Amino acid sequence: MSAPLLQVEGLGKRFGGFVALSDIELEVAEGERLGLIGPNGSGKSTLVNCLCGTLRNDAGQVTFGGHRLDGLPAHRRTRLGIARSFQLPRPFPTLTLAENVRVPILYAADVKLGRIPADPRRRCEELLDMVGLLAKADRKPADLTQIEMRKLELARTMASEPRLLIADEAMAGLSHQEVDDILALLMMLNGQGVTIIMIEHIMRAVLAFSQRLVVLVAGRKIADGDPQDIVRQPDVVAAYLGS
Amino acid sequence: MRNLLFILLAIVAAVATFAAAKLIGNAYVFFAGYVVLQYIVLATAWNILGGYTGYVNFGTAAFFALGAYTTVVLHKTVPFLPLPAMMLVGGVISGVIGLGMGYLTLRLRGTFFSIATLAMAVVAQTLITNWNFVGGSRGAYIIRPASSPIFPGDYIQYLFVVMLLLSVISVSAARAIQHSRLGYGFSAIRDDEAAAEASGVPTLRLKLIATALSGGLMGMAGAPLPYYVTYLDPASGFSLSYAVNTIAMPLIGGTATWLGPVIGAILLGTLQQVATVTISSALSLLLVGLLLVGFVIAAPKGIVGWFTR
Numbered sequence: 001m002s003a004p005l006l007q008v009e010g011l012g013k014r015f016g017g018f019v020a021l022s023d024i025e026l027e028v029a030e031g032e033r034l035g036l037i038g039p040n041g042s043g044k045s046t047l048v049n050c051l052c053g054t055l056r057n058d059a060g061q062v063t064f065g066g067h068r069l070d071g072l073p074a075h076r077r078t079r080l081g082i083a084r085s086f087q088l089p090r091p092f093p094t095l096t097l098a099e100n101v102r103v104p105i106l107y108a109a110d111v112k113l114g115r116i117p118a119d120p121r122r123r124c125e126e127l128l129d130m131v132g133l134l135a136k137a138d139r140k141p142a143d144l145t146q147i148e149m150r151k152l153e154l155a156r157t158m159a160s161e162p163r164l165l166i167a168d169e170a171m172a173g174l175s176h177q178e179v180d181d182i183l184a185l186l187m188m189l190n191g192q193g194v195t196i197i198m199i200e201h202i203m204r205a206v207l208a209f210s211q212r213l214v215v216l217v218a219g220r221k222i223a224d225g226d227p228q229d230i231v232r233q234p235d236v237v238a239a240y241l242g243s
Numbered sequence: 244m245r246n247l248l249f250i251l252l253a254i255v256a257a258v259a260t261f262a263a264a265k266l267i268g269n270a271y272v273f274f275a276g277y278v279v280l281q282y283i284v285l286a287t288a289w290n291i292l293g294g295y296t297g298y299v300n301f302g303t304a305a306f307f308a309l310g311a312y313t314t315v316v317l318h319k320t321v322p323f324l325p326l327p328a329m330m331l332v333g334g335v336i337s338g339v340i341g342l343g344m345g346y347l348t349l350r351l352r353g354t355f356f357s358i359a360t361l362a363m364a365v366v367a368q369t370l371i372t373n374w375n376f377v378g379g380s381r382g383a384y385i386i387r388p389a390s391s392p393i394f395p396g397d398y399i400q401y402l403f404v405v406m407l408l409l410s411v412i413s414v415s416a417a418r419a420i421q422h423s424r425l426g427y428g429f430s431a432i433r434d435d436e437a438a439a440e441a442s443g444v445p446t447l448r449l450k451l452i453a454t455a456l457s458g459g460l461m462g463m464a465g466a467p468l469p470y471y472v473t474y475l476d477p478a479s480g481f482s483l484s485y486a487v488n489t490i491a492m493p494l495i496g497g498t499a500t501w502l503g504p505v506i507g508a509i510l511l512g513t514l515q516q517v518a519t520v521t522i523s524s525a526l527s528l529l530l531v532g533l534l535l536v537g538f539v540i541a542a543p544k545g546i547v548g549w550f551t552r
Contacts, residue, residue, distance in 0.1 A: 086438065
């Protein structure tokens with residue numbers, strides 16, 4: 001078996017005296033669909049921020065595609081191929097949808113390809129079309145509904161041509177049908193070869209999506225394995241429902 | 244290609260402006276016009292950092308005065324140096340100071356950055372006030388040459404033409420940036436810095452480019468000042484009114500595009516000159532205040548905002 005795409009070894013993060021993450025070990029293989037769950041405050045978002053470079057880990061190391069990531073600023077990690085969607089969508093409000101998607105095309109995609117894309121405008125249209133927002137390409141994010149905002153967020157993350165997509169609660173607050181929409185979109189991206197880590201509270205979506213499940217509780221990884229086995233594990237059930 | 248066309252059009256507009264000023268035949272037109280042109284450069288320069296990137300700089304006067312004092316130093320040491328060369332030196336010095344200031348302060352956001360720029364202006368003014376070589380608090384006298392070195396006419400006309408060219412350069416640069424990869428990066432930083440980083444935008448590097456460019460252009464705008472006023476002292480060179488006017492102009496015109504600062508500078512600059520001559524110079528600052536309050540309430544996106552959604 002080849003080396004994993006993402007390797008996290010002994011990762012720790014503390015805020016003052018509060019230990020947010022300790023001794024996290026994680027491997028993600030190329031093309032895998034990983035679900036990351038845990039109760040509120042268990043450190044999921046902190047882990048995402050440490051992987052993406054928004055926060056710096058105090059201990060351990062992160063390796064991605066053969067590159068040591070520790071100390072690299074967020075934009076360098078994006079250029080190496082890690083894209084993340086934000087828990088609350090964070091579009092660029094004064095730019096149109098097309099321009100929103102254009103920013104990562106100009107700043108992340110071309111660096112990876114070593115050249116400016118032949119036709120950034122077309123790539124931008126392709127991406128908006130993929131998420132069904134092409135008709136609104138010239139509108140501003142303020143005109144979008146909640147689910148459209150999530151789709152824009154996904155289109156923008158995909159514009160950096162990532163190898164690994166980290167979807168941080170991309171479905172929170174959406175209706176049943178809308179969750180299925182986003183789920184289908186993520187499955188399609190995975191079909192195109194993008195490795196995906198999904199952080200989610202909606203168990204139905206996580207179980208349908210994940211090939212493997214990782215559970216964080218109070219900053220520690222307590223389980224890692226087949227989703228159906230994991231959700232029956234007593235300590236996981238206890239963490240969610242109390243013992 | 245479109246940039247080239249724009250520069251050509253801008254040069255045509257500049258030639259027309261000069262011809263019109265010549266036709267009026269009143270020497271004061273050049274005096275007043277110089278100030279308006281200087282504000283076009285200052286407002287455009289401010290907008291590269293303040294409008295495109297969203298970092299409000301209160302230190303305009305510092306960059307401007309550094310350019311002016313560079314000329315004072317050069318005038319005393321290498322008086323034969325032509326004015327455009329002095330402007331280039333002033334621009335480089337202010338640009339480098341901008342870079343340094345940016346490196347120290349750009350980790351601060353919002354109001355904190357603005358306060359830091361204001362503090363920097365105070366520090367620079369204190370240093371200049373205590374530097375005897377450039378006159379200290381007494382100020383420096385510069386003897387203005389009588390006639391223009393390149394065409395028939397007096398030196399004020401020459402200064403007018405130089406500032407006209409500098410406005411063409413800075414407005415063309417600002418417009419080119421707005422439609423470039425750099426411009427998209429600046430907008431992304433203004434809208435959401437964390438999302439910009441996540442999109443691969445090297446935010447710190449881009450902000451440093453913006454402060455250096457902005458500071459450099461301000462320095463170039465200040466470099467001819469000693470020849471214009473012939474007496475320069477720290478209090479007038481570092482006058483807060485430069486900072487206030489330079490912020491007011493893009494806000495009135497609209498900060499999102501290159502056109503806003505130009506409209507704001509022409510409108511407010513001309514109004515101030517007219518008010519100074521016809522009523523009083525104190526009134527011109529009052530005018531800025533009233534207009535600013537009016538626009539913040541009635542047209543927060545400036546004049547350009549009326550025509551765009």
